[in-house]
Amino acid sequence: MANKTLGLDARLYDYLLGLGLREPPVLARLREATEREEMAVMRSAPEQGQFMAMLLKLMHAARVLEIGTYTGYATLWMALALPDDGEVHSCDISERWTFVARRFWEEAGVGDRVHLHLRPALDTLRMLHADGAAESFDFAFIDADKIHYRDYFEGVLGLIRPGGLIAIDNTLWGGAVADPDRQDADTRAIRAFNDALHRDSRVEMVMLPVADGLSLARKLPSPNPLP
Numbered sequence: 001m002a003n004k005t006l007g008l009d010a011r012l013y014d015y016l017l018g019l020g021l022r023e024p025p026v027l028a029r030l031r032e033a034t035e036r037e038e039m040a041v042m043r044s045a046p047e048q049g050q051f052m053a054m055l056l057k058l059m060h061a062a063r064v065l066e067i068g069t070y071t072g073y074a075t076l077w078m079a080l081a082l083p084d085d086g087e088v089h090s091c092d093i094s095e096r097w098t099f100v101a102r103r104f105w106e107e108a109g110v111g112d113r114v115h116l117h118l119r120p121a122l123d124t125l126r127m128l129h130a131d132g133a134a135e136s137f138d139f140a141f142i143d144a145d146k147i148h149y150r151d152y153f154e155g156v157l158g159l160i161r162p163g164g165l166i167a168i169d170n171t172l173w174g175g176a177v178a179d180p181d182r183q184d185a186d187t188r189a190i191r192a193f194n195d196a197l198h199r200d201s202r203v204e205m206v207m208l209p210v211a212d213g214l215s216l217a218r219k220l221p222s223p224n225p226l227p
Contacts, residue, residue, distance in 0.1 A: 005209045021046055027076055030104040034071045037097065042070050044143065044169065045211035049077030052141065052167060056081040061138035065128075065159060066090040067121045067152050068144030072101025072114075078141070079110040088114045089128070089137075091121035091144075122148065125155030135161045143169035146186040149193040153217075157202065162221040168197070172213025 008016065023031070023046050034043045056064065056078060062085065064078050069092035079088050092098050098116055105111045117124040121144060140156045142149065149168065156166055173190045176182040194215070197205055203217040 016047060021050060023050070024080065024108075026104060026108045027073065027080075029107075030071065030073050030076060030100075033100060033104070034073055037071060037100070039070070039097075042143075044074040044077075048169075048211040048214060049074050051210060051214075052139075053077045053081035055165065055167075056139055059138055059165065062086040063137045063139075064088040065137045065140040065156060067140070067142045067156065068092060069098050069101055069116065070094075070143075071097050072105060074141060074143065075101060075114060076104060076108055076110065078139075079105065079113045080108060082110075082113060086113055089117060089124075090114055091117045091119075091124045093118060093120060122151060122155060125152070125159065128159055129155075134158055135164075137161065138164050140164075140166045141169070142166065146170065146173075146189045146193075149189060150196060153193070153197070157219060160219045162219050164219050166203075166217045166219070168193070168215040168217070170212045171207055171215040172209065174212060177213075 006012070027049070031043065031046060034040050052074065062083060064082065064087070066075055066078070066088055069075055069090045075088055075090050082088070095118065098118065102111065102116070105114050135158070137159050138161060140160055142152050142156065144152065153166065153168070160166060171190060171194055173187055176187045177191050177194065194207070197215060197217060203219055205215060205217045207213065207215045
């Protein structure tokens with residue numbers, strides 16, 4: 001028995017994947033294809049993708065916003081969890097990696113659910129705000145360059161409905177966030193984001209030791225204006 005989160009050695013992690021994961025074959029093929037890419041470390045963990053898919057189903061989510069597509073592995077987990085009329089708006093700047101993503105989205109039969117925005121994500125967030133999409137998304141997933149995490153969060157928060165959920169990846173950053181000797185720009189940015197989220201009264205939050213750290217922020221209703 002343990003009253004704190006277990007550390008996962010290779011044997012226990014294999015057990016978790018063997019009995020805790022139900023990965024559709026198309027997702028397994030995309031994961032294997034991503035392993036051949038030079039930046040394969042950026043792929044979401046399968047158990048994290050499955051966890052987010054379950055959250056979407058529990059929320060009856062229909063509209064998802066994703067910051068950072070890469071090869072579309074997490075995107076596909078989420079798209080498969082949505083109803084037929086659901087949609088994922090996914091933001092990236094790479095034609096090469098999202099080419100891989102599009103192929104597997106089509107193979108899975110959800111290509112029409114995914115709207116890919118190939119431009120800087122902050123530009124897409126501003127465009128969505130300008131197009132009247134404020135508070136129209138149920139769920140968002142942020143997994144892109146760490147320097148802009150706080151900017152992405154601010155842009156996304158206005159697009160999420162009250163009661164909606166934002167998931168932020170890599171918030172434990174391989175343990176570097178707790179190592180005072182790690183002072184590179186990405187680590188400092190994640191530390192600053194984690195601190196800001198912890199103090200943010202606009203959301204309820206939890207930090208989970210899933211994969212490389214997954215923080216969840218539930219948007220609270222805005223206070224009623226004074227009469």
